Amino acid sequence: MTAKDVEQGRRATASSRSVELKRRALAMGFTAVGVANLEKNAHAAELDRWLAAGYAGTMTYLHRQAPKRRDPARILPGARVAVVTLTNYWHGSTDPGAMPRGSRARIAQYAWSADYHAVVGPRLERLAAAIRELAPGAATKCYVDAGPVPERELAQQAGLGWIGKNMMLIDPARGSFTFIGVVLTDAALAPDLPFDGDRCGTCRRCLDACPTQAFVAPGELDARRCIAYLTIERRGAFTPTERSQVGEWLFGCDVCQDVCPWNEKFATSTRDPELAPQPAVSAAADPAELLALDDTAFTARYGDTPFARPGAAGMRRNAAAVLEHRAE
Ligand code: B12
Ligand code: SF4
Ligand code: SF4
Numbered sequence: 001m002t003a004k005d006v007e008q009g010r011r012a013t014a015s016s017r018s019v020e021l022k023r024r025a026l027a028m029g030f031t032a033v034g035v036a037n038l039e040k041n042a043h044a045a046e047l048d049r050w051l052a053a054g055y056a057g058t059m060t061y062l063h064r065q066a067p068k069r070r071d072p073a074r075i076l077p078g079a080r081v082a083v084v085t086l087t088n089y090w091h092g093s094t095d096p097g098a099m100p101r102g103s104r105a106r107i108a109q110y111a112w113s114a115d116y117h118a119v120v121g122p123r124l125e126r127l128a129a130a131i132r133e134l135a136p137g138a139a140t141k142c143y144v145d146a147g148p149v150p151e152r153e154l155a156q157q158a159g160l161g162w163i164g165k166n167m168m169l170i171d172p173a174r175g176s177f178t179f180i181g182v183v184l185t186d187a188a189l190a191p192d193l194p195f196d197g198d199r200c201g202t203c204r205r206c207l208d209a210c211p212t213q214a215f216v217a218p219g220e221l222d223a224r225r226c227i228a229y230l231t232i233e234r235r236g237a238f239t240p241t242e243r244s245q246v247g248e249w250l251f252g253c254d255v256c257q258d259v260c261p262w263n264e265k266f267a268t269s270t271r272d273p274e275l276a277p278q279p280a281v282s283a284a285a286d287p288a289e290l291l292a293l294d295d296t297a298f299t300a301r302y303g304d305t306p307f308a309r310p311g312a313a314g315m316r317r318n319a320a321a322v323l324e325h326r327a328e
Contacts, residue, residue: 024130028130036194084181
């Protein structure tokens, strides 16, 4: 057997392993899956510029994680590839419909269901176990949202879509209402081709629709002006300007996705039972009721929902801003 034969054999194993892994991933409930080679981040300079401009606001962890985001192979020594998954969370409407309009405030789609870290995380662990079964002895490490992983970039590298002017990873078959989850591994798996092209064309709907003009340029977001940042990540009290920027949004914001033609045309409702909307969250869309909850009552009701991230004080702050906006 020649060295060429050995190499061909290795490639065939990596390729059939990838095919089997993808089959299993879809059976586990992931909507799409691809494999990306772990190369140095070709857009590291964009990340550096973004951080230097101060757009990360109080998300100081993004500065700390930058060296690993620039070179994701450093996250898991010896890692060769990232298995990247998408999980569709679109609920079929922009309105949870749990309460009469008027008393309700808006909540981003992703938060209508259980905390996605608790849904996608265990699925990724099952996917990692499948990798170890197919490639005995392989090392694996799972990430969803929390961690120094450039998730959108890896999803594009895994062929799953392009990064739109709204900075979202857009899957041409499903739009952008998807969670990204990643398993890094040193297993030999055949990589997919990166997604080729940008299908935004001349469209600029997301840029024009953003209620706070948070996009300083196409694909460049000043997070400090983004309602998702203000209502979820921002710690402490709002400045008067920030308070007025929140508008109707109690938690997160979907405007730059709602207006995207790729979502209008291709988003389909998830039938994932673990992502069914939770009445406890939809009901909280009444900001007056939320404002009245003390810390204990808040934790009892929302301790295991996405609202736990800003916490009781953060959610009361958000509720007060929405009520003030309504009174104007
Ligand atoms: C910090 C963060 C935020 C911040 C900052 C958002 C931002 N645009 O950077 C805030 C709090 C504002 C936020 C908001 C939201 N977020 Co967020 N967020 C993150 C987090 C933790 C890090 C993102 C980051 O590093 N930002 C800094 C920028 C500079 O990096 P980047 O986004 O990776 O962008 C890179 C590429 O754009 C690349 N690049 C630049 N030019 C080009 C050109 C080409 C051709 C290519 C290929 C790449 C490329 O360079 C950049 C640096 O490497 C990720 C999870 C993760 N670990 O990646 C989730 C994540 C991006 N968020 C997510 C979601 C769902 C949201 C919201 C929709 C939530 C909501 N409804 O309220 C909004 C959307 C706002 C928006 N339009 O981006 C999802 C996105 C899923 C998807 N399909 O894209 C992620 C991936 C979490 C997850 N695991 O699912 N988020
Ligand atoms: S999430 Fe809302 S505030 Fe943030 S960039 Fe998109 S439209 Fe603007
Ligand atoms: S709204 Fe238009 S410009 Fe924005 S991400 Fe969608 S296709 Fe691209």
